[in-house]
Amino acid sequence: MAVLPIRIYPDKVLRQKASPVDAVTPDIQRLVDDMAETMYAAPGVGLAANQVGVLLRIFVIDTANEDEPSDLRVFINPTILERSGEVVWKEGCLSFPGVSENVERAEKVVVKALDRNGEPFTLQAEGLLAIAIQHENEHLDGELMIDHLGPVRKRLVQRKLQKRPSVDADT
Numbered sequence: 096m097a098v099l100p101i102r103i104y105p106d107k108v109l110r111q112k113a114s115p116v117d118a119v120t121p122d123i124q125r126l127v128d129d130m131a132e133t134m135y136a137a138p139g140v141g142l143a144a145n146q147v148g149v150l151l152r153i154f155v156i157d158t159a160n161e162d163e164p165s166d167l168r169v170f171i172n173p174t175i176l177e178r179s180g181e182v183v184w185k186e187g188c189l190s191f192p193g194v195s196e197n198v199e200r201a202e203k204v205v206v207k208a209l210d211r212n213g214e215p216f217t218l219q220a221e222g223l224l225a226i227a228i229q230h231e232n233e234h235l236d237g238e239l240m241i242d243h244l245g246p247v248r249k250r251l252v253q254r255k256l257q258k259r260p261s262v263d264a265d266t
């Protein structure tokens with residue numbers, strides 16, 4: 096397994112739409128494992144494939160607290176089937192280091208996806224897990240948490256990150 100470099104906003108890959116996974120092959124499973132390792136190393140609660148530069152519809156989530164056993168969940172080709180309720184949650188994103196903003200989300204979701212073995216499952220989620228599913232699922236469509244902010248907050252976040260030294264700028 097390997098820790099992959101995380102793409103930071105405004106990296107263009109974060110705005111691209113990811114394609115469905117055709118088949119859950121060993122290469123896909125290796126990517127899933129690398130994404131999980133990358134998420135744990137960050138550390139973060141969730142990571143979408145776009146964030147490591149791969150345009151496939153995959154995300155991983157682990158909402159366990161530090162003092163709890165790990166609870167890795169893998170979502171391949173996810174679809175959110177139902178959303179209910181409303182909640183405002185202070186969210187962060189590994190592609191927006193140092194940023195945390197209140198975002199309005201559905202309180203509960205029902206999602207279907209394939210697991211790491213390519214087996215379909217349906218999950219009802221609430222709390223942080225429901226928030227993370229919505230956040231990561233948006234990444235797969237090139238949507239970002241800042242899209243939920245008003246124009247003033249959005250510009251503040253954009254300015255903050257555009258001042259960061261870019262890796263690409265030196266090459």
Ligand code: NI
Binds near residue numbers: 189190230231
């Ligand atoms: Ni994110």
